[in-house]
Amino acid sequence: MSTDHVHGPGVHPDLETLADLQEGLLPPTPAAAVSDHLDHCPVCRDDFAALGEIPGRLAGAADVGAMPDEVASRLDEVLAAEPRTASVTITPLATARRNRLTADNRVLQAAAAAVLVLAATGIGISAVQDRSDGGMATADRASAGDSDRGLAEGSVPVLSTGTDYTQATVVAAVPRLLAADGPKVLANPGAEAPTRASDSSATQYAARLSEGPALSDCIIALADDPDTPVVEMPTPLVVDVARFDGEAATVIVLPTADVADRLDVYVVGPDCGPADAKVLHFARVPRP
Amino acid sequence: MTERSDLAALSDAALLGTHAAGDPQAFGELFRRHRDRLWAVAVRTVGNREEAADAVQDAFVSALRASSPTAAGAGPAAAFRGDSAVTTWLHRIVVNACLDRMRRRAVRPTDPLPETEPRSGMPDPFAALDLSLDVVAALDTLPVEQRAALVLVDMYGWSVEDAAQVLDCAPGTVKSRCARGRARLLPLLREDHGNRAGLAHVPPPSQADHDLVRGDARQDRATAEGGEPVP
Numbered sequence: 365m366s367t368d369h370v371h372g373p374g375v376h377p378d379l380e381t382l383a384d385l386q387e388g389l390l391p392p393t394p395a396a397a398v399s400d401h402l403d404h405c406p407v408c409r410d411d412f413a414a415l416g417e418i419p420g421r422l423a424g425a426a427d428v429g430a431m432p433d434e435v436a437s438r439l440d441e442v443l444a445a446e447p448r449t450a451s452v453t454i455t456p457l458a459t460a461r462r463n464r465l466t467a468d469n470r471v472l473q474a475a476a477a478a479v480l481v482l483a484a485t486g487i488g489i490s491a492v493q494d495r496s497d498g499g500m501a502t503a504d505r506a507s508a509g510d511s512d513r514g515l516a517e518g519s520v521p522v523l524s525t526g527t528d529y530t531q532a533t534v535v536a537a538v539p540r541l542l543a544a545d546g547p548k549v550l551a552n553p554g555a556e557a558p559t560r561a562s563d564s565s566a567t568q569y570a571a572r573l574s575e576g577p578a579l580s581d582c583i584i585a586l587a588d589d590p591d592t593p594v595v596e597m598p599t600p601l602v603v604d605v606a607r608f609d610g611e612a613a614t615v616i617v618l619p620t621a622d623v624a625d626r627l628d629v630y631v632v633g634p635d636c637g638p639a640d641a642k643v644l645h646f647a648r649v650p651r652p
Numbered sequence: 653m654t655e656r657s658d659l660a661a662l663s664d665a666a667l668l669g670t671h672a673a674g675d676p677q678a679f680g681e682l683f684r685r686h687r688d689r690l691w692a693v694a695v696r697t698v699g700n701r702e703e704a705a706d707a708v709q710d711a712f713v714s715a716l717r718a719s720s721p722t723a724a725g726a727g728p729a730a731a732f733r734g735d736s737a738v739t740t741w742l743h744r745i746v747v748n749a750c751l752d753r754m755r756r757r758a759v760r761p762t763d764p765l766p767e768t769e770p771r772s773g774m775p776d777p778f779a780a781l782d783l784s785l786d787v788v789a790a791l792d793t794l795p796v797e798q799r800a801a802l803v804l805v806d807m808y809g810w811s812v813e814d815a816a817q818v819l820d821c822a823p824g825t826v827k828s829r830c831a832r833g834r835a836r837l838l839p840l841l842r843e844d845h846g847n848r849a850g851l852a853h854v855p856p857p858s859q860a861d862h863d864l865v866r867g868d869a870r871q872d873r874a875t876a877e878g879g880e881p882v883p
Binding site: 379382383384386387388389411415418419421423424425426428430436438439440442443446522 | 692808809
């Protein structure tokens, strides 16, 4: 900004210059010149004072009242509809495996088996690890942490999008489920908006998953089922509490054993566990 | 899941951590705790309640996503070292959502459209403005960056340094935006459009005559808006 205009008789600094002076933004020389001008110019002095009153006038208009109830409740609904995620801590199978699996189980390789323990509130930030670390439980891990159920070795996102999938759409949804950061999940135009009822029950189920061994029970049950192609128990890449052909269902995406570029997609019922290991749908898809 | 009463006892930073760890209730508690303050900033920044509601919604959804456990690097929650950092972060997201909306609006209230540009023989729209504008209405006529700075610093008492973090710019830029905003507000807040009428006060000379006709220096300041002001 030129400051030449502040010099000379009858030439006044503009309001910006006065405001800049007030904020201490003018370099020393022009600041001194403008100050000199203020000393002998009552008009500019008035303006300078009026500029100084503006913050107070703005502060006087600060109160807009509380957020209106309708805005707050709409926001509550929107936030509740966001895909919920829960952190899943992988611990070696150990005791749980021995209790559950018979000695002649032909599909589970004991050293590679792991049980998923969902950890929710008690877990610190440090335990939420990059998902890339949540791969297969190795033999070393399984033996080293044999009875240490608290050992955190990775995390798996558990979403509850409430999406009503079909055989076709569940396969197509895999890439965006894996992206799992949220925006793409609800933005999918093909995804049916969840009703409040189904969203609520899905959220409750996700909460149940995050509180208990439901998911690990389910995956163990899947592994126990000789009709499923599970040959060892891998770590899910993502879990989505959703619907399938109109019924409550859970989508579990697992790496395909021994095939690096494939993923196995299981759709199971909401009661998936030792008593109900029925697979509603299974698909093997290319890893995106 | 943590009970509401337990969550209420947590600090903001601890709440975000609990949220990032998967507690579905924690973010809601954080939202309830800050919503009124953020609502006020949004209303005053965008200038109307409908857009403020949309902006706050955009902001909270993106805050929730950014701090969820599946977000890259477990979200920003891990970086917070105190409640003031959480407050700053939430304000930044809300103010950015407001600025995005206002920029998308494309036409600012004060930007004279070509067809309303004062011309010789045409009435100056400002000339009819005999009474001082309400301070909120006057604020709405400012460029969005100036408005956001004044709302934070002058209206809600943020320090220049904290406001600079919210606005993601240098403290000097916040000061400059505030100064320019105040200089622009003053004539609008005075019934007589200021007592600077008739003063030969502003370069560039080509604008001076126009300013004299208009009664103050509003026009040349408006046309001088744009890039970051550097004194």
